[in-house]
Amino acid sequence: MITRNPLRMLGRLAIAGAIAVTAMAAGADAPRIAVTDLSYEETVSAYFENVEYKEKFNASASRSERFRDSDYASSGASSERARASGEVSYRSSSGVYTFINRGELRKFTADIKGELLRAGYRVVQGKPWTQKNTEKLYDIIGRIKQGYYAGADYVLWGTINHVEFRDEVNPIQGSNATSVSLSLELVGEFSLINTKTYEVKAAFSALGEGSDTKFANAAGTRISLNRGKVMQEVSRSLGEAVASEVSGQFGGGSGYEPRSNQEGGSRNLRPVEERSEKVIIYK
Template structure:
């Protein structure tokens, strides 16, 4: 009798686990879509020339006279064209390097299933921002929700500052990225969460004198930016969509402030 009860209890637990697993929402995360205006300088120089020469000559001689005639006709034509200026066009596409950490945060936090989104194909026209159209095209099979992100601002900055003492100075490369996110129900197209999140990264070097060559760790800057963006976005999803806090995440203190990530200190490189 006891064994039967144990089997029933185990079966009930198994069914409950399967039910909970099936109830967890399936989310697809898109790459960050961007649009920017690009201006490029152009200069065009064109030159051409053509020429022609025609000539004729004749002589006439009789018993009483002698005559000769000659004629030359020369023509020359040249053309020169020069133009310069700037032309502007709209560049659209997807950034594929800043959502991996966000996907990792969703997996670590638990409570959801991550669905692999199909990449956008075709010419990057304005319809790349039509997330409803992309859902209807079946680009997110099996997903209950799509987390659609667009870049609102991205900027690299390179700066240098004199230290207070001595002749040394600091040189830094930083990146700031701001993205707008919408969590959309793939069946009803209802927006379940909407927010903006920012990420940043920096690499700092100390140089002994101005003019020294500095090589920045661009990969480190991009990695820090991706991780801090993921933390900020996951914090908003916890508040608006009710994602679980997950392990090693501090509980919210009554507001929707984005979590702050303090990177571990790294040794500073001194160039001499």
């Protein structure tokens, strides 16, 4: 016969309840963060050539003639009139014009939000930037004041400063095989801004990268690289890097460990700080 101590069971239930209440309280007190779409700015240059040709001409002419001849008399008349004018112009110009294109990229933010949720933060959905006046794109304080991120304690504002696609074909030494790869690197700058005081609580740059590589053993082999896989890897690695920096600089979450660390990855991300818990056992 097995006898159980009621006090011991009650003690364990009390501990479990306290842990659950503590976790719920920590989640309720976690900062609410709104993540903006990634802003970008690019300079576009293009060659132009304009040719303009104008022609204006006005002319008129008149001629009249009458004549009679006989053995006894002759008479005749003649009249002639002419007028002419003209104007021709030709102009050509060529060169290079440059303009700046600004906007927001509607990609790569889902994994940032997901990793922030894993880190213990609450995520608030903000309104997207749809205005045509792109000069105010970087006025994040103005957007906060206009209520774009209602309910958020902080806004994580990101801008892209470098994007590079690379297509590479490299022969493998000692064989007839060739490696074909597609890779993408994306670097963004981020600021975590308090929506009440506009104080910057964290600022950092983060790198997202992804690649797909395949091998061809014969010349003329058709290779199809997975562009979607590359974009997914970039999004996930960028989300991990951002969440790691936010947890390291700002705190306020429940601790964060990148998925790549859990899966045996080798990314150099900030390690999670070890935490100790005191456990009381009632007997």
